[in-house]
Amino acid sequence: MDVEKSVTDPRDVRSSGESYPVVEMFTSVQGEGLYVGQTTHVLRLAGCNCHCPFCDTALDKYEFMQATDIADAIAALEAKFPTGRLLLTGGEPLVHNLRPLLNALEDEYFIAVESNGLLIEKTVKETPGVMERFHWVTVSPKGFIPLDVLIQYANEVKYVIPAFEHLIDPGHFNISFQPEFGSDAAVLRCLELLKKHPEARLSVQIHKFLNLR
Numbered sequence: 001m002d003v004e005k006s007v008t009d010p011r012d013v014r015s016s017g018e019s020y021p022v023v024e025m026f027t028s029v030q031g032e033g034l035y036v037g038q039t040t041h042v043l044r045l046a047g048c049n050c051h052c053p054f055c056d057t058a059l060d061k062y063e064f065m066q067a068t069d070i071a072d073a074i075a076a077l078e079a080k081f082p083t084g085r086l087l088l089t090g091g092e093p094l095v096h097n098l099r100p101l102l103n104a105l106e107d108e109y110f111i112a113v114e115s116n117g118l119l120i121e122k123t124v125k126e127t128p129g130v131m132e133r134f135h136w137v138t139v140s141p142k143g144f145i146p147l148d149v150l151i152q153y154a155n156e157v158k159y160v161i162p163a164f165e166h167l168i169d170p171g172h173f174n175i176s177f178q179p180e181f182g183s184d185a186a187v188l189r190c191l192e193l194l195k196k197h198p199e200a201r202l203s204v205q206i207h208k209f210l211n212l213r
Contacts (some may be wrong), residue, residue: 010046010047010059010060010062010091011046011047011048011049011050011051011059011091012047013046013047013062014047014095014096015047015064015096015097016096016097017067017096017097017098017099017100017101018066018100019064019065019066019067020045020064020065020067020070020096020101021045021046021047021062021063021064022043022044022045022046022062022063022064022065022070023044023045023046023058023059023061023062023090023091024042024044025041025042025043025044025070025073025074025077026041026042026077027039027040027041027042027077027080027081027083028040028042029206030085030087031205031206032158032178032203032204032205032206033138033156033158033176033203034155034156034174035085035112035136036203036206037206038083038085039081039083039085040083040085040086040087040112041074041077041078041081041083041085041086041087041109042086042087042089043070043074043086043087043088043089044057044089044090044091045062045088045089045090045091045093045096046059046060046062046090046091047059047090047091047092047095047096048090048091048092048095049092049095049116049118049119050092050116050118050142050143052142052163053163054160054163054180057090057091059090059091067100067101067103067104068104070101070104071101071104071105071106074086074105074109075108078108078109084109084110085109085110085111085112086105086109086110086111086112087112087113087114088111088112088113088114088134089113089114090114092115092116092118092119093113093114093115094113094115094119094120094122094123095119097126097127098123098127098130098133099127099129099130102130102133107133110135110136111133111134111135111136112134112135112136112137112138113134113136113137113138114138114140115137115138115139115140116139116140116141116142116143117139117140117141117142117145117149117150117153117154117157118141118142118143118145120139120145120149120153121149124153131153136155136156137153137154137155137156138154138155138156138157138158139153139154139156139157139158140157140158140159140160140164140178141157141159141164141167142164143167144167145167147169147171147172150169150171150172151171151172151173154172155174156174156175156176157169157172157174157175157176158175158176158177158178158203159175159176159177159178160178160179160180161177161178161179161180161186161189161190161193162180162185162186162189163180165189165193168193168197170197170199170200175197175199175200175201176200176201176202176203177190177193177194177197177200177201177202177203178190178202178203178204178205179204181205190202
């Protein structure tokens with residue numbers, strides 16, 4: 001087993017590629033971002049490099065699975081509900097070496113990844129070619145990321161408001177503001193920001209309003 005043992009926080013689990021800490025796999029509707037409303041399979045991995053106070057993702061229950069077994073499970077979902085799309089999320093997927101997993105998936109799907117972006121440069125350096133395997137990269141910055149990195153690797157940049165308003169960089173060609181869920185004040189702040197940044201969009205988590213996973 002190539003993962004850290006005796007971790008007390010599920011955010012601290014890491015994989016070098018032999019097996020991955022799978023929280024859940026299911027088929028649903030993309031709830032946010034430019035592909036909102038489209039059906040997709042979702043693969044959620046434990047492990048994260050951030051501890052956001054508003055995080056609503058439970059990562060404490062996970063099962064280590066081989067990359068080939070994950071690919072088989074996704075194929076079974078696809079057989080039941082053909083979408084041709086897979087969303088890789090977390091946690092933070094880039095804390096893991098994703099090359100073996102992407103190899104096992106064999107380019108069978110339109111693969112999107114949701115990331116905080118802080119490990120993009122490390123991923124590019126340590127596992128060359130992995131970032132290019134994703135068909136769509138959504139970055140929700142949780143710290144400073146150079147604009148040139150965002151432009152090169154992120155297809156869309158989503159800022160959670162108000163927590164990360166200070167990170168907004170209008171230089172990217174595709175940005176959105178997403179209010180912290182359940183906060184009317186955050187919604188109002190997003191609307192104010194749209195006045196200052198008319199090129200941006202409002203992103204809402206429709207799956208939560210619809211009570212979907």
